[in-house]
Amino acid sequence: MKKHLLFILLCSSQYTFAQLGPLTVEKIMRDPKWMGVSPSNYHWTADSKTLYFNWNPDKKAKDELFKVGTSSTKIIKAIDKEDEKNPTQNYLYNSNKTLGLFERNGDIFLQDFKGNKERRLTNTQERETGAIFLTDGSIAYQKEDNIYSLNLKTAETKQLSNFVKGKKPGKADVKTGTVQDNWLKAEQTALFDIIKKRNAEGKNNTNRTGRVRASVATDTKSLKEIYTEDKFLSNVIISPNGRFITYKLTTAAQNNHNTIVPNYVTASGYTEDIPGRTKVGENESTSQNFIFDIQQDTVYTIQTSTITGIKDLPDYLKDYPKEKEALQKKNEDRNVNLFGPIWNENGTKGIMIAISTDNKDRWILQLDALSGKFNLVDRQRDEAWIGGPGVGGYYAGNVGWVDNDHFYYQSEATGYSHLYVADVAKGEKKQLTSGKWEVQTLKLSKDKKTFYLTGNKEHPGITNLFKIASNGGELIQITTMKGLNEITLSPDEKWIAINYSYLNKPWELYIQPNTPKAKAVKITTSTSSEFNSYAWRQPDMISFKNRYGAEVYARVYKSENPHPNHPAVVFVHGAGYLQNIHFGWSQYFREYMFNNLLADNGYTVIDIDYTASSGYGRDHRTGIYRHMGGKDLTDQVDGVKVLVEKYGVNPKHVGIYGGSYGGFMTLMAMFNAPEVFESGAALRSVTDWAHYNHGYTSNILNEPFNDPIAYKQSSPIYFADKLKGNLLMAHGMVDVNVHFQDIVRITQRFIELGKSNWELAVFPVEDHGFVEPSSWTDEYKRIFKLYENTLKK
Structure with a gap:
């Protein structure tokens, strides 16, 4: 009887442990392994019979390699030596597909498909890359800076280019002998007949060490020296007919200011500087492209002046x-x-x-x-x-x-x-x-x-x-599963590996024959029993017309038991150009779980693919040109209107949060739509676009010195005086993407403006994407507390 009772108690405790609900910030912000680890890094063997992938069903410190065959759904833990017997190769084929070139560990190999033989072509300490078949049957490849050809019949290797670092020596650079050198040379000639004879035969080409320099054979043409000066050589490409070699020379940007990110929590105990990026508008490197005509032994410039427009x-x-x-x-x-x-x-x-x-x-x-x-x-x-x-x-x-x-x-x-x-x-x-x-x-x-x-x-x-x-x-x-389907096609193109996910189901591996609407077979089950114990919401997938008449898509997380205040929260995804309103598992999985937690606690949550999000075509993508915080912000406001009209939300109790671009949007919402948003949590936010990087920002806003209008109407720091609601800001101090300086500058603006309805939470060891569960937990406990204290009052 006692043993039976003990068994019941043990089962009961295990069952209780497996239950996730009710959700708390501490539970959902743990190391994500608690949820289960989805498979990744799919690659087929060359014979298309086996698929390898990384997986971690036992939640170990590192993912391990597994495999599954097309003839069975049985998953087998792979052994590295087995994997090496039949590796995946990306072949570059000859014209009739009988031969294939591939690179392995920096060397070039040839695969004979008819004879099923593999032949190693290079075995050097240097790395050979970019191997191609030439039209004469030989191959060409790059080693270090130069192009070489290899005749597969004679095994002759020939160097085709001769790039030389530095400047071409001028007359002033040619070393001449000293007076003493010249005297000794004249004396030798005068004293010895053998010296006179060898001088006449051209055999006295010696250097100061006494070593005779090798003479060039009369039937060998010396390679033209192409000097790269102080420029960076790249993009060296040979034409398949073996005649032309094109290349690029890049001059590094001058007089730029690289940023520095201080790292305070270090093993040394000293503050250490992390070298950072430049800011938008700094000088860019410049490049010029050239052609080396091997047949004519001539180098000339590719003429961009002939480009239309x-x-x-x-x-x-x-x-x-x-x-x-x-x-x-x-x-x-x-x-x-x-x-x-x-x-x-x-x-x-x-x-x-x-x-x-x-x-x-x-x-x-x-x-x-x-x-x-x-x-x-x-x-x-x-x-x-x-x-x-x-x-x-x-x-x-x-x-x-x-x-x-x-x-x-x-x-x-x-x-x-x-x-x-x-x-x-x-x-x-x-x-x-x-x-x-x-x-x-x-x-x-x-x-x-x-x-x-x-x-x-x-x-x-x-x-x-x-x-x-x-x-x-x-x-x-070909595929039919409703959600997101990421495809890895087998080398023989008869099979597809599908990385599939749905709204409330993380990524899993499926395999399907490459035939239209064939059945996809599920291979992995990765989520933990604890994760599965909670009924994760399938949010309402809606769309609405914004004030400009464009269709905007959104997810709505409904609350079964709304708080009497009927509060709502708007989540704003990051990156700007990114899609989060899809039928797949969100890369914002922590925020997805937090939105479920908010709904459990009486909030209605909306997540919008605002103007500039990906997946909706050019006009949606470029709708924020020269005005970030324009149409993308009014989409959030229009989304709140939908919540009020269709979900019974109280317009006086609306919060907003997001990270990176979502943090920027939160600041713009709190400053420029204070009548809509009572409280906001801005995480790792851009506060002034003139301090962000060039590649992303110059696309959308041009450059600060040539389009200051765009920067001033797009940067939150210029609107800080309009803050009325309750603002929480959170930022990692070693953020090398959106620098900590961004949040410090706007903090100083609040101090000078006499604002008091804000707070700043700093995370000393975090970069742009937080890593430590303790940091995630602290950050989201603060967000939840902000909403509980302000939206439910």
């Missing part, structure tokens, strides 16, 4: 007529960043992608390698800034050759990022996908007959895999 000025200059007039008189070419060239298989055509440094233009250009001039294939101009999935301003984008004449790319020309193919020979373009949705990822099949793409065609917050013929036709849907 290279002198066009941005529209915003209409607000600065004097500056615009001065620039028009200068009539200078704009600076551009060039990517490529991307050569077709036979090396007859090369495409370069050009992005203007003022962020307004993206060109797809055919390079005439003989002259260094360009012919226009496509130009996309945006008076806000170039961007969108597959387009981007910091890389070439999703581009490549379908065949020797057809080049594919993505463009937002219609307002949404879609797939295009250009017939470069004929100068014609064809749009393959269309509609009010985005192509988000893109992959061309091995036989180049099919594009595989993911897109949000069904709903802005649902992604699926599709395929379409590379020459156009019907768009065919």
Whole structure:
């Protein structure tokens, strides 16, 4: 009887331990492993029979490697040696797909698919990269700064370029002998007949150590020395026909001020400085691209002056007529960043992608390698800034050759990022996908007959895999699960690994045959029993028209037992250009759980994909151009109106919170809409955009010195005097993204303004993204206390 009772008590205690509810900040802000660890880092073996992935079902200190076969759903813990027998390789194929090149640990290997043999081509201490097949059957690769070719039949290795660091020696740089050297040399010649004889035969080419310099064989041509001076060499690319080597020389920015982030809690006991980034508007590095014609032994410049519209000025200059007039008189070419060239298989055509440094233009250009001039294939101009999935301003984008004449790319020309193919020979373009949705990822099949793409065609917050013929036709849907589907295609393209999640279900692995609407089989179950014990909400997925007539999407977390005050909280996601209103598991999983906690405690919570969020096309993306805290803020206000009208929220008891861009938005809301928001928690907030980085900020606001209007109407520090409600600010002191200086500066403004309804919580060991559970807990306990003390009073 006693044993039976003890068993019941033990079971009862284990069951109680497994129960999560009621939610508390301390519970949800623990090390996330308590929830369970989702699988990640999927990679197929070369034979497409096995999928490897990282996983941690036992909540160990580190994730471990697991595998599953396509013929079974049984998960097996992988052994490293087994993994090495059949590694995943990204092959670069020859024209008939019989051979493949790949890199392993800095060396080049050749795979013979017919003979199923692997051949090692290099074995050096240096790293060989960028191996390609040349049209003559040999291969080329880069080692250190230079390009080499390897004849697969004769095994002869040949150096094709000779980049030399530093300046080309002039006459003043040539070392001449001293008077003593010259006297000794003359004496030797006068005394010895053998010296006279060898001088006549050219065999006395000696240095001061007495070592005879090797003479150059008459049938060997010395390589042209290309001096890089004080510039940085990059983007060294050889054409497949082996004739042209293109490269970029970059001059580092001068007279810039790098920021410093002090680190106070250190092992040494001393304050240590962390070198930081520059601020927006600082000088940028400049680059120039060149062509080395091996056949002509000549170097010449790629001529960006031949780009269509290279002198066009941005529209915003209409607000600065004097500056615009001065620039028009200068009539200078704009600076551009060039990517490529991307050569077709036979090396007859090369495409370069050009992005203007003022962020307004993206060109797809055919390079005439003989002259260094360009012919226009496509130009996309945006008076806000170039961007969108597959387009981007910091890389070439999703581009490549379908065949020797057809080049594919993505463009937002219609307002949404879609797939295009250009017939470069004929100068014609064809749009393959269309509609009010985005192509988000893109992959061309091995036989180049099919594009595989993911897109949000069904709903802005649902992604699926599709395929379409590379020459156009019907768009065919392959996956069907409602949520987010991230795809890893097997090398033979017969299977897909799906990283899938839903609103209240974290990421899990599924495997599906690569056939339309086939069944996806679930492989992993990762969430803990404690996590599963709570009924996580599926928030209402709604949309509403904002005051400008645009459709805005949101999640609403309803409270089953609203507090008598009927309070509400607005959560603002970070990054600006990011999507959080989707049918998948949010990357803001802590905030998702906190929103559930708020709803349990009588609050209604709304989370909005405000203007500038991703997933909704160009106009939504660029709607904050030159005015952050404009339409993105009024979307929050319009969202509160929806809560009042449809969810019974009391408009006098509304709070707001968010981190990074969400922290910035919270400050703008508290300053510029004080009649709407009673309390706000601004976390790791940008307070003055003139102090943020260049790449992100210059896209949206241009630069402080050329568009001060944009910065002054977008920066919270200029509106600090309007604070009326209750404000909590929280910031990590070693934040290398949004510096602690940002929050210190606005704190000083509050002090000078005599404001008292604010507080600042500092976190000495935290960077931009908090890591320590104790920091997360402290921060969110403060937020919850703020709302409890102000919105429920």
